[in-house]
Amino acid sequence: MKNNKLVIVGVGHVGSQVLTDALALNIFAEIAVIDLDKEKAKGEALDNSHITPFTYCANTELYAADYDTCKDADVIIVAAGPSVQKDAQFTDRGSLIGKNVAVIKEVMTGISKYTKDAVIIFITNPLDSMVYLAGNFFDYPQNQIFGTGTCLDSARFRKIVANKYGVDPKSVHGYMLGEHGSAAFPAWSLLNIEGIGTDRLDDYFSPETPLDKDQIAAQVVKTGFDILHLKGWTNSGVAMAACTLARAVMLDEHSIFPVSTTLNGEYGLNDVALSLPCVVGRRGMEKRLAVPLDEEELAKLQEAASSIRGTMKKGGLTQ
Numbered sequence: 431m432k433n434n435k436l437v438i439v440g441v442g443h444v445g446s447q448v449l450t451d452a453l454a455l456n457i458f459a460e461i462a463v464i465d466l467d468k469e470k471a472k473g474e475a476l477d478n479s480h481i482t483p484f485t486y487c488a489n490t491e492l493y494a495a496d497y498d499t500c501k502d503a504d505v506i507i508v509a510a511g512p513s514v515q516k517d518a519q520f521t522d523r524g525s526l527i528g529k530n531v532a533v534i535k536e537v538m539t540g541i542s543k544y545t546k547d548a549v550i551i552f553i554t555n556p557l558d559s560m561v562y563l564a565g566n567f568f569d570y571p572q573n574q575i576f577g578t579g580t581c582l583d584s585a586r587f588r589k590i591v592a593n594k595y596g597v598d599p600k601s602v603h604g605y606m607l608g609e610h611g612s613a614a615f616p617a618w619s620l621l622n623i624e625g626i627g628t629d630r631l632d633d634y635f636s637p638e639t640p641l642d643k644d645q646i647a648a649q650v651v652k653t654g655f656d657i658l659h660l661k662g663w664t665n666s667g668v669a670m671a672a673c674t675l676a677r678a679v680m681l682d683e684h685s686i687f688p689v690s691t692t693l694n695g696e697y698g699l700n701d702v703a704l705s706l707p708c709v710v711g712r713r714g715m716e717k718r719l720a721v722p723l724d725e726e727e728l729a730k731l732q733e734a735a736s737s738i739r740g741t742m743k744k745g746g747l748t749q
Contacts, residue, residue: 434680435460437495437503437548439537440510441474444553447669448507449478455673456488457680462495462503464540465510471495497540503548505676508564510537511554513663526555527745534560538568546570549679549714551672552577552690557610558738561690562703563747572692574714579690579705580606581671583614587650594646595635597623605688606650607727608704608734615730616647617723675710682712689715696720697728701748702735 436458438445445463452461465471471494479492500506511533512526534554541550552575554560561577564570583606585599592599604621606614621628623635632641657664678685688705696706696718709717723731742748 433459433502435462435503436676437462437464437500437506439464439506439508439541440554441465441471442509442513443663443665444513444669445507445509446474447665448509448553448672449474451669451673452507452676453478453481453487453490455677456486457677458488458490460491462493462499464495464497464499468494498544500541500548501544503545505679506541506548506550507553507672507676508534508537508550509553509672510534513555527559527741530554530556530560531563531745531747534563535567538564538570542568542570547574549574551675553668553672555610556741558690558703558705559742559745559747562692562742563745565692565703571714573716575691576708576710576715577610577690577703578668578671578675579610580608580614580688581675582667583610583650584688585667585671586653587616587646590646590649590653591621591623594637594641595623595631597635605707607688607706608731609738610690610705611737612651613730613734613737614651615727615734616643616650617721617727618643619724619727620721678710679712679714684709684711684716686710686719691715691718693718697731699731699735702738702742704731704734704738
């Protein structure tokens with residue numbers, strides 16, 4: 431029998447937040463954590479197990495384990511590998527490619543030895559390159575592998591737009607697309623606040639200053655690094671993105687999120703993973719949506735693909 435089981439690989443700042451948020455979902459009967467630092471994994475499992483006696487938390491079984499625990503997992507969230515650090519030499523997620531290719535090869539070797547059935551959600555950066563690596567080099571079903579992609583970028587975009595117009599960000603509908611990184615771009619042609627399109631927002635909501643699309647686009651990309659330099663790391667938003675995706679899988683929601691997957695001819699693009707809106711359900715990524723984009727957005731999508739391919743080349747994933 432299936433046991434609503436989640437496995438989290440990597441319990442650093444991000445993975446530990448994923449664990450806390452996953453418990454709060456109250457849908458997993460069993461959560462296993464894997465980390466190279468086995469003592470830390472045991473500590474995280476033990477610490478979080480003390481949440482379960484409280485009234486509004488499920489009595490989830492929590493434990494540290496090795497990759498053989500993946501054999502009956504429903505969802506695996508991968509947060510393994512070093513991340514961009516405050517005051518380090520890294521200034522972009524792409525700088526992590528050299529170290530994290532080796533990490534993800536080890537992770538996917540461990541997972542695929544025991545299962546080809548679980549849906550795997552990636553957080554590890556550079557995200558799009560890691561998704562391409564996992565989905566194309568391990569004989570794992572591609573639809574069952576995707577990354578959080580621009581879910582977090584899109585949440586930041588919606589929050590910034592919501593603040594400008596004084597509305598709940600859940601009433602803002604729109605995407606950042608392309609790369610989870612500096613080449614992410616807002617699809618302004620698709621943005622709306624409960625049906626009110628981009629060109630009419632200023633008329634309806636009368637902001638203090640007119641909409642500056644370039645300023646907002648730059649702010650979305652910059653805000654992750656603002657958090658990094660203020661706090662030392664980023665974990666809250668991306669952990670919630672991963673857990674929201676895990677929930678969509680477990681409950682077979684068929685929700686639509688801008689996740690990172692390997693493209694198969696959409697917009698003439700192949701052999702690259704990037705973020706487009708996708709239907710997410712029990713089988714993983716069930717359908718990619720080649721949404722209508724204007725000429726400027728199509729050009730930015732091509733630029734994002736080129737940026738990702740450049741990172742992939744640095745990591746030896748392409749020639």
